[in-house]
Amino acid sequence: MTEEQAKELLQKYLDEQASPQEQKKVEEWYATLQVKDVVVPADRKAAIGAQMFAQLQVAMRRKLTIGSVFKLGSFIRVAAAVLLMVTVGVVIWKLNSEIPSENQITVINSATQQKRIILPDGSVVLLGPSAKLCYPKIFASNSRQIELEEGEAFFNITHQEKRPFTVHTSAGVNISVLGTSFKIKSYQASKQLEVAVVTGKVAVSNPKGELGTLVKDESLTYDKNNGRTAIRKSKTSAVIKFAFDGATLDQVVTKLQYVYSIKILLSDSALSKLKTTASFSSTQSPEEILDILCSLHHLRFNASKNHKSFKIYR
Known part of the structure; x- marks a missing residue:
């Protein structure tokens, strides 16, 4: 009924x-x-x-x-x-x-400033004024799903390869990632929804199929009335910092690949165990970061013509 x-x-x-x-x-x-x-x-x-x-x-x-x-x-x-x-x-x-059940948490930001929320997996959400977010107290073993019902939010998602992260919106548009940072504007009173990627890569879709795949410094605008999308270069002012404290070079490489949507190959498996302690930010280019890493370990690297693939070697 x-x-x-x-x-x-x-x-x-x-x-x-x-x-x-x-x-x-x-x-x-x-x-x-x-x-x-x-x-x-x-x-x-x-x-x-x-x-x-x-x-x-x-x-x-x-x-x-x-x-x-x-x-x-x-x-x-x-x-x-x-x-x-x-x-x-x-x-x-x-x-x-x-209605929030025992396993659901609903947050409504009634303040005039952003509200910082730490999700169960360690991911961070900066919830804008008047925005509403729903998420489970504990994520499922094979996925992480939350809902931005209203407003604007910035997401910095913890990378977990076996548990994809999906943000559902009231407009029926879903944003799927593995580990990245991005911004969503989804107001019910507005005819447009916007997704902007700061680091990494996201896939944007609705029930009819995929709307587009975005990488660093790209944004997508979705028109709710006619279903049209537009992707453009749009560098955001947000800066993401990522630090490594005794992480292996393999872990560092994995993080950089998702942050910059690039491929990094280690020429020797022994290199993967090298320990790294350093801090970087999304304002730095992949080449700049790789140059620092190689200097720390007395290594070298080269890049492909499109600067999307890199190789680290002795």
């Missing part, structure tokens, strides 16, 4: 036109509202209350028909109960999957 059908049934109940079976159904719905485990999120209470009050006023002003089996007090009581179900019960019924 759809929300519209449910509202029609509740209205029939209020108008004394519901069959015995329909009356029983409404009473069962009302009974479910008494379950203590049902919780309406705080951000919805004001809107629900205002809607219920307005609808109740309309119902109370309705003219009672002559010969009605209801007295005024009974009518108001029933109207209040039924309208409560329309504004609260149906909302809960429709949005049940959106």
Whole structure:
């Protein structure tokens, strides 16, 4: 049964036109509202209350028909109960999957500044003002999925090759990564959604298929009305720092490959075990970082013509 059908049934109940079976159904719905485990999120209470009050006023002003089996007090009581179900019960019924369960956390940033959130895997989200984010307390073993329901957020995702990270949006657009940093603007009132990549690579898609793949300093704009996308160069002001404290050269290379969407080959497997302690940032080019790494270990490197592939050797 759809929300519209449910509202029609509740209205029939209020108008004394519901069959015995329909009356029983409404009473069962009302009974479910008494379950203590049902919780309406705080951000919805004001809107629900205002809607219920307005609808109740309309119902109370309705003219009672002559010969009605209801007295005024009974009518108001029933109207209040039924309208409560329309504004609260149906909302809960429709949005049940959106109400945070024991394993879900919903954050709404009511401040005027960004709010820093650390996800269960160590990934960091900078949530913009008025933005809303939902994520599980514990990620699944084979995936990491969260939802940006409203607003703007910057994501710095911890690299986990066996657990892809996906951000779902209210526009039906999904952003999938393994380990990278990017920004999403997804306002329900805006006709456009925007994704901008600071480091790494992301795949943007919707139910119809892939919309585009973005790498460092690229952004994608998606028009919700016509489904059109546009990809352009768009360097962001965000700076990502990444530090290594005794990491192996193999670990450093893996990180750099995802940050810059490049390929780095070690000519000798023995090189992979070399320990590295250093700090870098996304403002540095791959060549600059590789030059420092090679200097630390007395190595050399060369680059392909397109500067997308590198080889480190003795």
